[in-house]
Amino acid sequence: MKLPPLSYQRPTDLREASLMLGSESMPAVLAGGQSIIPALRFGERSESSLVDISRLAELQGITHADGFLRIGAGVPMWEVCGSPEVATSAPLLIRVLGSVGAVGIRSRATLGGSLAWADSTSQLPSTLIVLNAQVETTERILDAADLQIGQHQTVLRRGELIVSIQIPEVELTGSGFHLIRKTHITWPVVGAVAVREPSGQLRLVVFGAAPTPILAVGADRAKLLSQLSSRILPFDDERARAGYRGQVAPILAGRALDEAIGSNT
Numbered sequence: 001m002k003l004p005p006l007s008y009q010r011p012t013d014l015r016e017a018s019l020m021l022g023s024e025s026m027p028a029v030l031a032g033g034q035s036i037i038p039a040l041r042f043g044e045r046s047e048s049s050l051v052d053i054s055r056l057a058e059l060q061g062i063t064h065a066d067g068f069l070r071i072g073a074g075v076p077m078w079e080v081c082g083s084p085e086v087a088t089s090a091p092l093l094i095r096v097l098g099s100v101g102a103v104g105i106r107s108r109a110t111l112g113g114s115l116a117w118a119d120s121t122s123q124l125p126s127t128l129i130v131l132n133a134q135v136e137t138t139e140r141i142l143d144a145a146d147l148q149i150g151q152h153q154t155v156l157r158r159g160e161l162i163v164s165i166q167i168p169e170v171e172l173t174g175s176g177f178h179l180i181r182k183t184h185i186t187w188p189v190v191g192a193v194a195v196r197e198p199s200g201q202l203r204l205v206v207f208g209a210a211p212t213p214i215l216a217v218g219a220d221r222a223k224l225l226s227q228l229s230s231r232i233l234p235f236d237d238e239r240a241r242a243g244y245r246g247q248v249a250p251i252l253a254g255r256a257l258d259e260a261i262g263s264n265t
Ligand SMILES: Cc1cc2nc3c(=O)[nH]c(=O)nc-3n(C[C@H](O)[C@H](O)[C@H](O)COP(=O)(O)OP(=O)(O)OC[C@H]3O[C@@H](n4cnc5c(N)ncnc54)[C@H](O)[C@@H]3O)c2cc1C
Pocket: 028, 029, 030, 031, 032, 033, 034, 035, 036, 037, 038, 053, 073, 074, 099, 100, 101, 102, 105, 108, 109, 110, 111, 112, 113, 114, 115, 116, 117, 121, 122, 123, 124, 156, 160, 161, 162, 163, 185, 186, 187, 188
């Protein structure tokens, strides 16, 4: 399907972007365009104007500051994957990003766009949650775990933009990541990501098994899996049935935990 006619604006800084986004025409944000453009094309979204934030300098850059790795919300995934800072401080993020779509998607899609799109089957928000990341917006700092409240629903207010993602620079003693998808470049059906902190504490996040990522924290593998089982709320979509998701999610969670417990990264 063809894109409907759209008006287009490109702000020069965040302040101007916020003004444009607050306008009565209720424009959509354009970052990497890998989700919003298909949604407009297929009539799943109906905005008639776009505010392009992809060149805002305030949303770029990967730096270390105050014990955090700070990644600009507008940094494309491919740039994150090639960053020596990320390779040192958050190698799990690079591993997970390597599984998002194909290279062409990753060359444009941004971390901020993925968080704001809030698809419950996406592996990226769950990875930022498992890494205990914070999300800096134009209005506040949020825990990544508090951002999404439903499928494609976040706590972001109208005109509020994600500015950066801040990942604590903790040397993890293990990590694990497992997912199921139909082909190597399609969206996940269901998956799990886990880390082991230096204290021995485990953090587990399961995606694609409820309308929001499911986070469980604790030192005991069996207790984490039992916490998880009461929180799985699987759903049907074009990729899988709820029953399948409900059966597979605990298995992938167990594998991610085993890998985190047994690995050294
Ligand atoms: C074929 C294909 C396969 C894919 N496979 C996967 C996959 O396996 N896993 C996965 O996780 N994703 C996958 N994606 C989605 C991809 O990761 C998306 O591009 C991403 O989710 C959105 O990022 P974007 O920068 O393209 O955002 P855009 O599409 O530009 O924006 C999406 C929406 O996010 C909001 N937004 C964007 N940036 C900000 C910001 N800084 N602050 C506030 N709101 C903002 C806006 O509401 C905007 O309308 C796939 C996409 C395609 C087309």
